[in-house]
């Protein structure tokens with residue numbers, strides 16, 4: 001059990017805390033899905049790019065799915081060996097940089113991008129859009145025709161001799177297996193038709209934010225059935241599934257304010273965790289010290305923005321001001337989407353590995369907010 005209050009006292013708040021053992025366990029669980037198949041897992045750094053955490057991924061021998069030079073640098077700092085590059089806005093200059101840095105696999109987003117890769121010696125996958133409804137939040141759904149990513153799967157016929165395989169990613173936080181099976185089957189048909197050796201299945205495996213998660217056993221059975229006869233390699237780009245449940249946001253209760261409703265005001269707001277505001281996301285909350293009285297409250301941050309909310313209408317024991325509360329499942333798209341709005345510095349990050357506690361990113365100082373400014 002992690003003593004979050006002790007960590008809050010020692011490192012201050014807001015504080016991101018990660019559990020190394022949980023990360024390792026989730027990587028192992030992800031690997032079980034592909035047992036008996038030729039497959040590799042890459043970690044999607046957009047979910048979290050702290051190199052100290054990526055080092056765990058490297059030790060567990062999974063590669064990196066990166067979308068920028070910044071993420072590429074993080075993966076190199078961590079010693080990650082296989083590099084896959086995703087993105088719909090690659091420039092000539094970036095391509096030279098990535099190739100010089102030893103890029104292994106590229107996911108090409110459009111037919112317009114394809115010529116940029118002619119003559120470049122990397123594994124080339126074309127991102128296809130399988131036109132599958134992922135049944136997730138519209139802002140994180142990507143597999144329909146209307147979305148900006150990839151090309152319609154029928155377009156593959158025009159360029160099949162210039163690519164090594166296809167890539168798809170239908171969205172994130174998907175908790176039903178059916179959209180995956182639908183998309184994976186379409187990908188397999190396409191790969192068989194053109195004799196492709198690679199199918200990149202993307203990510204999107206949903207975690208338990210509020211009671212529903214992807215059934216990994218069913219996923220495993222489905223994947224092993226669909227790809228049983230496939231004579232090629234599968235790739236999975238997993239972000240949230242690996243790191244989401246292994247991270248916590250620890251924030252101090254500044255006050256409990258009775259108004260028309262009860263507001264629990266914390267020192268973290270949408271600057272530290274923007275998911276509740278962007279996607280109405282639900283992060284379970286642990287109250288560490290309370291009056292024992294239960295109320296229904298909004299948990300809000302300190303920013304000058306009425307939308308600055310971490311949890312809405314939540315039934316909680318009233319926390320004691322000055323003590324910490326913990327938001328669960330904050331490991332993915334938590335720190336990586338944090339920002340400096342209202343002059344708020346980035347939180348610190350701590351890694352707990354059994355008995356060992358390590359500060360893996362110190363809190364940004366307020367002076368550092370302005371280090372790039374010239375006057």
Ligand SMILES: Cc1ncc(COP(=O)(O)O)c(C=O)c1O
Pocket residue numbers: 044046047065086169171172173202203204205237238239240241332
């Ligand atoms: C192309 C691509 N691959 C992988 C991921 C990782 O997704 P997730 O964190 O849902 O596993 C994303 C993000 O949704 C993505 O856009």
Ligand SMILES: N[C@@H](CCCC[NH3+])C(=O)O
Pocket residue numbers: 046140172173275279332333
């Ligand atoms: N950032 C989103 C997921 C989008 C993933 C990017 N493809 C989230 O927090 O859930």
